Amino acid sequence: MEKPKKDKALPPPMCTLSEIMEKLKEKDLYNEFKFTETEEMQAFGKNYKPNHLKIIKTYRFEGMSDPGDNTILYLLEDQDGNTGFILDVYGSDSNYGLAFDEFIKAIPIDEQTD
Numbered sequence: 001m002e003k004p005k006k007d008k009a010l011p012p013p014m015c016t017l018s019e020i021m022e023k024l025k026e027k028d029l030y031n032e033f034k035f036t037e038t039e040e041m042q043a044f045g046k047n048y049k050p051n052h053l054k055i056i057k058t059y060r061f062e063g064m065s066d067p068g069d070n071t072i073l074y075l076l077e078d079q080d081g082n083t084g085f086i087l088d089v090y091g092s093d094s095n096y097g098l099a100f101d102e103f104i105k106a107i108p109i110d111e112q113t114d
Helices: 017-026 099-105
Strands: 042-043 047-048 053-062 069-079 083-089
Touching: 017 053, 017 069
Parallel strands: none
Antiparallel strands: 042 047, 053 069, 069 083
16 A cells, blocks of 8 residues: 655745744655764654665754854755654764764755755
8 A cells, every 4th residue: 555645845945943843744744864973863763874865855943042043954864765853953963973973974965946
């Protein structure tokens, strides 16, 4: 049986993080990827290497009152078409460290337009 198609129209730029997260929920794209201790991404009951994923959109957010409050949301898609996200701070204070930075850099980018 074929899975129903999801509306993958992406939220517009210049939104707040909470607005983007709400749009992802509305479009049934609210699936969080986690970076594991074994330096893989995990979601949908699977573990992924960078070549199993692609970055389809990035959203950057800067804090209004604190320029150090910088967050990035990566919207990722796996080889089966499953879409989800992972959040990180950007700059020198990454949540996950150098291994995560290298993992993200190795994921192919296929940015989709809104």
